[in-house]
Amino acid sequence: KRDGGIVRANIEDEQVFYAANITISGAEYSVLLDTGSSDLWVYGSTNPYCSAFSTSVPRSQATIDCQSYGVFDTETQQWSTDDQLFLIQYGDLTYAIGYYGTSVVSFGNATLDGFTFAVANTSNSSVPVFGIGFEGNEASTSSFMKGYGGPFQYQNYPSALKQAGLIETTLYSMWMNSETAEGVTLFGGIDHSRYSGDLATIPLLNYYKSQGVAQPITFDVSLNNLSLSDGETDVSVLSDSQSCLLDSGTSFTYLPQSAVSNIADALGATYYSSIGYYVMNCPTSSSGVNFTFSFDSIDIQIPLEEFLVAVDSSNQNCAIVTSGSSRCILGDTFLRSVYVVYDLDGLQVQMAPVNLDNSDDDVEIIGSAGPT
Structure with a gap:
């Protein structure tokens, strides 16, 4: 097995989503690994839908155990932002609103400095999301952004890996073992034994x-x-x-x-x-x-x-x-x-x-x- 040019990350099948563990600014987070979107975002410490610190929504709606997935505190953790708006809505009508910023992000055997992601100050999504799709499908490219500085693209995770020289082409393969509920995502490589x-x-x-x-x-x-x-x-x-x-x-x-x-x-x-x-x-x-x-x-x-x-x-x-x-x-x-x-x-x-x-x-x- 060769490791050069490969970023290997384990994933787990939680039955209703594929879970990945990432590290941001030294703290661990559990996120939904999503080929259908392109942005990484995590809960912020003021999200009113979190059951632990709800303030502005009815208690019946503040049901998310945000702390079990990890909460990013922009006041105490390494974080650089120019207050660029982040807004995304998914097909199930859940949404996340917050700001883009940068920090140190690790996933699998790769660490990226100055990686762009979002902290959601408001989200009713039951799990934070790690989108690994095309840059052209990033929330920042939406026409809605015309009123907030204009649409833009940035290097999301697959593109950032290539830019950093950690993989040679923007490609990844994914498989899940339905019997053990464990799988792997290989960025930059293909495991021919798994098909x-x-x-x-x-x-x-x-x-x-x-x-x-x-x-x-x-x-x-x-x-x-x-x-x-x-x-x-x-x-x-x-x-x-x-x-x-x-x-x-x-x-x-x-x-x-x-x-x-x-x-x-x-x-x-x-x-x-x-x-x-x-x-x-x-x-x-x-x-x-x-x-x-x-x-x-x-x-x-x-x-x-x-x-x-x-x-x-x-x-x-x-x-x-x-x-x-x-x-x-x-x-x-x-x-x-x-x-x-x-x-x-x-x-x-x-x-x-x-x-x-x-x-x-x-x-x-x-x-x-x-x-x-």
Whole structure:
């Protein structure tokens, strides 16, 4: 195993998000590792939604145990800021407001001096977020910023690693062991022991092209078909190809409503408005039913059980944790079964089924020319 040109960081599966531990100005923080956004932010010491020091919101809303994730005190910790506004809102309508600044940030075996991140003085998000997407998708690039000094880009974590010479290309690979709830993110490298078969290269789609964006700034790929199979019968549930976001910051999977309805019909599930999901009988043993996600150059098979969550203590009834949405998102229920290489410089991803059997690393440093 070679360490030069590689930044290796362990991650943990907390069931509803991938957790990463980082250090800022000597203090540790637990954050959600998010391929769907691009900014790092942590709780500030005046966030009213923190249960420990709520002042300006009703106690019923101040429910976040901020201290368990870490709270940044701008008065006592190393921090430099020019009071540049930070504002982000996520797809679930949670938000964070504060200021950008710089400090010393460590993640895995890398330390960056003068790294830009945000301290959120107000946030109702249940966990702080470490976005590792494209610079072009940073909150600072929003048109909203026109009233606050103008939109701008800065070097976020993947770009800063390359600028510092710690990796040769802006690329990282990620895998999660669903059995041990432990995984790894490799910046600048690929671990060939962690996938089965060959990596398939899939070009990214420019989701925001209609808004004048010149090139992809999100990890959107074309999902050409989605089917259910029990080994004898295949049922296609997707009527048209979809631009789908590979998003480690989203717990479940979101598909067009017609696809969700087709899945429910094929599985004999019933919709329960009280929980917002279709519910079916939990399999008493392996169902033998698989989803097949078909992309341009690879089919990924994932057992139905990866998309089921018991909704009662007796494990009799299971929710199919796939919701209807106009935005197709392949979240952690999909990503747990896949080894993904996120190639920001190459505007592509590579994908293969994850391999949980091999314990010997086979790490390749990816040079400036990108993966072959």
